Amino acid sequence: MAAAPRTAILATLLGDLAMAVAKLVAAVLTGSAALLAEAIHSAGSAGNQVLLLLGVRLGRLSAGDSTGLALARERYFWGGVVVFAVFGIGGAFAVHAGCVVWLADAPAGGHAVVAYGVLGIAAAFAVFSAHGSLRQYLLSARGRTFREAFFEAKDPTVVLTLVEDAAGVSGVLVALAGVAAAQAFGRAAFDGAAALLVGLLLALRAALVALKSKRMLLGHAAASADQEKVRRILALQPGIEKVHDVTAVHLAPHDVLLGVALDFRPDVGADEVRRIVYSIEYRIREALPHMRRVYIEAGSVVRFWERAAERKAGNG
Template identity: 35%
Template sequence: MAARRGGEGWKEHIVIYAALAANIGIAIAKFVAAGISGSSSMLTEGLHSVVDSGNQVLLLYGEHRAKRPPDRRRPFGYGRELYFWSFVVAILIFAAGAAFSIYEGYVHIQDPEALRSATISYIVLGVAAVLEGASWMTAVREFSRSKGDAGWWRAIRESKDPSGFIVLFEDSAALAGLAVAALGVWASHVLDMPVLDGVASVVIGCILALVAVLLAREAKGLLIGEPADAETLRRIREIVGAHDAVTRVNHVRTIHIAPEDVFVAVSADFEDSIPMGRAEGIIGDIEDRLREAVPRLASIYIRPEKAQDTMRHEDAGDGLNGRDTDRAAPA
């Protein structure tokens, strides 16, 4: 998925703003309905919307913090701060959303309370479904546009911008929760079994827990550090290896320091006859070519190194970014 740079205008965050606006309105309506009807699942859904609203605020805050320029303390910038806040969002979904939902459902199962008014719950759930559906469609449209030809799950796994897929997951979970809440209200009212409303709360909590685990897994990968995509790696090796002075590209190591910023370290074997002074100019020329061809390369480090020395010091992690041991093609 093509990531979005922070600070390029409100349109870059339209998915988050749409979700935030929908969740604030929905949360108020759900709490009113829960107070009138006494529905446990409606109370759970209200809290769910509050948590989602807080999550969108945290994502906006994370994107704002991530766009700060590099300084002496953080020479590679603050881009990965967005990954930290994305991980916090996943934890909040689990702790505040899933845990409370399951607890509230358990309490209602232990001490069932008949619904006082199912009609108000149906009305609020219907309105919430329309608003949540609109937010979900916005998230789907933006994610579909940015993912290109990749499949949905592959695009999520390979995405380096967590904002888009977090909102998509949240909205999907919200729609599923609304369906479960509606079913719980209907079943407890028609079958005169208030306990089913509590069961619906537990199911909603389980849905949130599943989403939280998936998001935490993706956010953890970004926080620890993920390499650039295979096409970017191939392009880097191709450009470095195409230079006349380079005889071999030993390895290319990359890591995302922000959704659209990549640090790359290249080990290359140069012609033995090249003096150090000329090698410096060659490295500068290669760096210029790389920046022109791959604008997302924020930091480039090229190390002249004999192929045999590289192979002797290789560790198990080098295979993650691949290693080109074929002789470089002439320019």
């Protein structure tokens, strides 16, 4: 990733951390459970930005490191950790805090101006960010439904960002409504109900991100169009008798592992086999740069050496 996107990630990270601290301070001053839940929400968003930075680093390492196969998917493991630690546990804590305040139904706390100020600024940031995410989503969706874009996209960054920003806007609006209702009616139960809803929103967000991380960790098959392009490249290679299988799996959004099982013609010698293999790898990587790892299993070569070993054993 270039320096500009990395700078953008760092800027977003600092913004999320600042909002998390501001909401936490406001929650302490006002005693608002909704603001506390929103502080957890912002902390979770900051955690996601850290994951993006980790993905940048792992993407560079996996390109040439001997452990690249593991590194390519490590980001999804850490994604699951953040989802569980921040959104799962944080959501449960927010739900618990909301229930406690709701059931206690104490008088509403003070310092309402602080709460309105922090939530107003947070709402402005959230709406601005969501507007940009929606534009990017509409450009990238290309007629696909939201379900297709979320579950089938190999690079889920755009749709996940839209989900997160939509959750951010919803959370801030719910918290703002809860604080306003608590001040209007003088009862903290409304604030507790808002915290409960924000906690449920965090839990829903955790479930969506965890589901996507699981699918990416287990591996997505590469696009059928890409696999068909590989088959066309193989069909143009002289010396290949039969292609048994073409398997392509995403290790990361832009990192595909390709496995090809084929047979060479019986009259093809070892030097020619080596030349054909090099040609196949070169042409595939030239046409499909994201197929960084290409493995070719030549069954005819294996059988040739097996027969040679059998003849040698028989002569011995």
